[in-house]
Amino acid sequence: LDEFSLINKFFARPHDGNGVSLGIGDDTAIIQVPPGEDLLVTTDTLVSGVHFPEATSAAAIAHKALAVNLSDIAAMGGIPHWFTLALTVPAADENWLSDFAAAIHRLADQAAVSLVGGDTTRGDLSITITLLGTVPRDRGVKRRGAEPGDLLMVTGSPGLASLGLDCITGNTVLDSAISAACVDKLEYPEPRIAEGRALREYATSMIDISDGLVQDLSHLLEADKLGAILDKNALLSLVDRQIAEDQRLDATLYGGDDYELLFTVPATHYTKLNSSWKKDFAPVTRIGEITSTDGVLLASGDSDLVPVNQRGYRHFI
């Protein structure tokens, strides 16, 4: 066994039920998918210097690599179960690997997912995780499905992560407590698994915000040539008032890497959603409405509707 095979010692743990009848250490894992459930599959790669600054801690990298995949399952209203880890590292650094493995296992335990396979190779640092989950047959919440008149809603406070990135890169200076909270949101996003599962009962369409609210909203709208009117005051309410209004609005509209859920619900479900929403869930906020006219507009209440520019979020670089 070469040093890279040995790395597997950091990740191998006895499998723990959860449908896994054969875990790491054979040609493949063997898993029993619960009958009556659809299987969900997602994969995401994080590359050092592209998706995170090179100085990011091993723990934050590990957390994020799993969290972004958990978020994809959450955005379908699914329950995550099993994942594989393909880790490419420049060297077999025991301290780094031990921190990385501890952080992966910590989030895996928290989300009740099992590592069932992996591959470790030498090269520039990158992490690919493929995550499998399930959802009751035909109950997955897709990107397509919104109707004109549906309310547009969001969990948590999208925009914080990009403010965190701006703090790290020196593009902005914020109050130190706010800055720390934003950097934490960037490095340790919390996938909204419980929230996504609960929203299965209400949402007509759903996506997680990785590339910015406006850009990810376009994925909900484009298939059916729908539009949306965003409520400026609702958006501004999501982020701390100590931050300047322009910066707040910009972060909320275009900031990525938050992994909050963006979803639509029929107006008739709004009251029931709010009253049944659990106290330990991330809060949900109504931020706009779906329209039948192509295009995204911003309503500020005291003036005309203003078209919202499409603009991408480049994560890092």
Add this chain to the structure above:
Amino acid sequence: LDEFSLINKFFARPHDGNGVSLGIGDDTAIIQVPPGEDLLVTTDTLVSGVHFPEATSAAAIAHKALAVNLSDIAAMGGIPHWFTLALTVPAADENWLSDFAAAIHRLADQAAVSLVGGDTTRGDLSITITLLGTVPRDRGVKRRGAEPGDLLMVTGSPGLASLGLDCITGNTVLDSAISAACVDKLEYPEPRIAEGRALREYATSMIDISDGLVQDLSHLLEADKLGAILDKNALLSLVDRQIAEDQRLDATLYGGDDYELLFTVPATHYTKLNSSWKKDFAPVTRIGEITSTDGVLLASGDSDLVPVNQRGYRHFI
């Protein structure tokens, strides 16, 4: 959309049934696993300059990246169905991507597997594929399960791929037709899917040969502290007689990257296996026997048993 999102245009194809109810383009794919089947999961990463020489063609890289994963499913006696592709490339080179995509689709069609998700990122060239397959409940053929007295058998001619690598790197010079065949085996290994499925009826243990026959054999033996006696003449018969005997034996014992199946069968099943073996399958050869004594020995017929050294195969570099 940035150039790397656009790369997805090379890979997106309408999904084609096969249990896929939602393919590429949402937060996750949605798949229906046939009832009564176990799910198999495997993942493998190929890194340029580590698993293949940098001069390798895009088509050969794509083929191999999928083939090595197909081989893992084959080694369980399973049927491959769905895969995700995480592709990291240094630049969005249209020609390269087009060749890569064509080769992936070609092998995917041949093996009847569907691409259900992917992620394309910028960085040093590496490819991670996660492949899902199925096998009837509890019928997966594991590495563990051999019994003393079982026959040790192999598909095809392990050793050719490493001879091909030696030809490419200039470590050896072979007759040009033989050299071409060996390089083809290195670059375009044929996963033994149909053979693996047929062996589900006979094999007590099975693995695919990626790290060399001796090393992969140790995985079949180690769990139960078994040993094996290898038949030197049978091993020599696998590779063209024009190649020197020592070189032939060395390649067969230690050469990796062949993705042939190594498996054990009870002696009582040998005749039935041979008589039922289909003409279009890769041939199978009996190369030895499992013993109850730890260690691997080589029998040459005309002398004493000689211990076989454990030695790894380093793929490339």
